[in-house]
Amino acid sequence: MLQVAYIRENKDFVIKALGKRKFADAEQVINQVLAIDESRRSAQQELDSLLAEANHLSKQIGGLMKQGDVAAAESIKAQTAEIKLKSKSLGDVQSSAEEELKALLYTIPNIPNNNVPEGASEDHNEVVYEHGSTPSLPSGALPHWELIKKYDIIDFEVGVKITGAGFPVYKGKGARLQRALVNFFLEEASKAGYMEVQPPIVINEASGYGTGQLPDKDGQMYHISEENFFLIPTAEVPITNMYRDVILKEQDLPVKNVGFTPCFRREAGSWGAHVRGLNRLHQFDKVEVVQIRRPEESYQALEEMCKYVQGLLEKLGLQYRVLNLCAGDLGFTSAQTFDMEVFSAAQGKWLEVSSVSNFETYQANRLKLRYQAADKKKQLLHTLNGSALALPRIVASLLENNQTEDGIVIPEILVPYTGFDRIN
CATH class of the missing domain: 3.30.930.10 (Bira Bifunctional Protein; Domain 2)
Known part of the structure; x- marks a missing residue:
């Protein structure tokens, strides 16, 4: 299948090449691919940010417990619990987007080489x-x-x-x-x-x-x-x-x-x-x-x-x-x-x-x-x-x-x- 990064970096060329082989609705399908990919990447970025925040907060809990500040430690634990729930939801969004993207990419044919002649049949x-x-x-x-x-x-x-x-x-x-x-x-x-x-x-x-x-x-x-x-x-x-x-x-x-x-x-x-x-x-x-x-x-x-x-x-x-x-x-x-x-x-x-x-x-x-x-x-x-x-x-x-x-x-x-x- 085509690589998403290649489609993202060469959108117009890919649409034109698919049009050469008479692939129906090439522009619409490629735009759909890029939209799903953007959703997937956005979820991944937010998930990475949340996981980094959770890791940072988790490191603080041990220090607060040693200092005897149990209330502050419990407050941070509550924050990390909320982050984990949100992270799971984002992970589900990301996984769903990846499966949807893969299924769509499976329906897109290969791009013809430049030496392939024009023609419909x-x-x-x-x-x-x-x-x-x-x-x-x-x-x-x-x-x-x-x-x-x-x-x-x-x-x-x-x-x-x-x-x-x-x-x-x-x-x-x-x-x-x-x-x-x-x-x-x-x-x-x-x-x-x-x-x-x-x-x-x-x-x-x-x-x-x-x-x-x-x-x-x-x-x-x-x-x-x-x-x-x-x-x-x-x-x-x-x-x-x-x-x-x-x-x-x-x-x-x-x-x-x-x-x-x-x-x-x-x-x-x-x-x-x-x-x-x-x-x-x-x-x-x-x-x-x-x-x-x-x-x-x-x-x-x-x-x-x-x-x-x-x-x-x-x-x-x-x-x-x-x-x-x-x-x-x-x-x-x-x-x-x-x-x-x-x-x-x-x-x-x-x-x-x-x-x-x-x-x-x-x-x-x-x-x-x-x-x-x-x-x-x-x-x-x-x-x-x-x-x-x-x-x-x-x-x-x-x-x-x-x-x-x-x-x-x-x-x-x-x-x-x-x-x-x-x-x-």
């Missing part, structure tokens, strides 16, 4: 790079939802029977292709200096608030009501929360982690060709890379992470493009995001397969994630993450773009992982 995202050319497909080429039936590698109907729509069953070479991609992505990440972790796929409420999924995406996550747990929407959440309430040392930086998990999202249920087959699921597999960096290094790290994801797509032989998301299309917690999209030749459309984001201090402030600099001061860090990669649309593109009259050709780099070079 995905229609205003900027294409900053394109790579590769559209493959020439054989006559009668099929979209992946027909190919998986033809080669019997993914079964949506059985998934519906077991669970419901959006929970496919991978089988045979389809399952092996999934496993091959996960192993390939994890090994590539290890070579790039990421430490592999295997986090829980269920999180508590504090973790959801820590990385900003709560309260923003409360209705989009699967909730286990009895324990008040949530199924993770991405490995970003448990991996980044490993560092909640942690003060890192400079020698611990940068932190680079990678994790493979299933991911669960409730919002997948709309109808239409854009969500057919693997295009959108309730459960899917993804390899996620996470970095924690010093503020002055984070945008260089963002560029490096984008290049890394692009390298994976090139090794798989996929045509792709890179989008700089406009302010209106940014995720709630992001300061800047680059999306990688691959071209699905049989569908004739671009499919998002990765988002790489810099959250600056937004998550770190919620997480109380800091480091101790050389000057001994504790500073908030910057957090970043990226999909490297999400599997469903990668699989869809590989099946569609590599189809031939004799089957689906597996990219050469995956053959050592699959154990076969063709699905037929």
Whole structure:
């Protein structure tokens, strides 16, 4: 979340920046934040003054008792009792203001970086790079939802029977292709200096608030009501929360982690060709890379992470493009995001397969994630993450773009992982 001190010192800039990302009533909300903060600070100042006065009076009581002036001592005791009652009331006011302030700050999105383009929706995202050319497909080429039936590698109907729509069953070479991609992505990440972790796929409420999924995406996550747990929407959440309430040392930086998990999202249920087959699921597999960096290094790290994801797509032989998301299309917690999209030749459309984001201090402030600099001061860090990669649309593109009259050709780099070079 945004820091109150920053809002207080940069009010006009914050309002303008939130307006850039089309945050409704930005000025009203920021004024409300500052009003609550002023109430909190005023109560704190008065409380500090009262406590100092009570401490001063308490020191006098002992002296008066030694002098035998019991009446004066009792009078001061009565004053301190009154001060304690008033102090408790002020403490309640302060605590209430702090809770109200925190709840309001949780509803305010991150400020977009200056390099984020203007715009209200995905229609205003900027294409900053394109790579590769559209493959020439054989006559009668099929979209992946027909190919998986033809080669019997993914079964949506059985998934519906077991669970419901959006929970496919991978089988045979389809399952092996999934496993091959996960192993390939994890090994590539290890070579790039990421430490592999295997986090829980269920999180508590504090973790959801820590990385900003709560309260923003409360209705989009699967909730286990009895324990008040949530199924993770991405490995970003448990991996980044490993560092909640942690003060890192400079020698611990940068932190680079990678994790493979299933991911669960409730919002997948709309109808239409854009969500057919693997295009959108309730459960899917993804390899996620996470970095924690010093503020002055984070945008260089963002560029490096984008290049890394692009390298994976090139090794798989996929045509792709890179989008700089406009302010209106940014995720709630992001300061800047680059999306990688691959071209699905049989569908004739671009499919998002990765988002790489810099959250600056937004998550770190919620997480109380800091480091101790050389000057001994504790500073908030910057957090970043990226999909490297999400599997469903990668699989869809590989099946569609590599189809031939004799089957689906597996990219050469995956053959050592699959154990076969063709699905037929």
